[in-house]
Amino acid sequence: MIMKKLYATLIFCVMTLAASAQITSIDIKGNLRHDFGVGVGFTADLTNNFELSPSFNYYFNDEKFFHIDADFHYNIRLERNFTIYPIVGTTYYHADHFNKLGVDLGAGMKYDFTKTLAGFVEGKYQWVDGADDSYFSLGLKIGI
DSSP states (O other): OHHHHHHHHHHHHHHHHHHHSEEEEEEEEEEESSSEEEEEEEEEESSSSEEEEEEEEEEESSSOEEEEEEEEEEOEEOSTTEEEEEEEEEEEEEETTEEEEEEEEEEEEEEESSSSEEEEEEEEEEEETTOOEEEEEEEEEEEO
16 A cells, blocks of 8 residues: 555656756667567656656567656766766556566667757666566657
């Protein structure tokens, strides 16, 4: 019961932040763990260097598996259109046999091809009770 209340509070907080933020891009990515998945989400500016980046990720395997992430990035802008960022967030992890909440930790790098198109790569570790996992993502951010 406590986990359900915590999860509902977390969803409310993320929705409040998303409502007050300006969405800057739609994100499309491929995810590689021990299997392959695809993800879609968006990125929203919270302040000058902080972003909220929620996403839905589905994996192609024998069990019905997906996770929903709500990650925060702190952008460190480098020269020549490069940005690096640490990732901290939460995840809702669903498989045929369980539903769990977890924590995301990782890092990413983004390269701006144009003002409205960027490529990114991320590496994340997910702490989920009984289902810890790490994965890499490669994707595109399409500005809106």
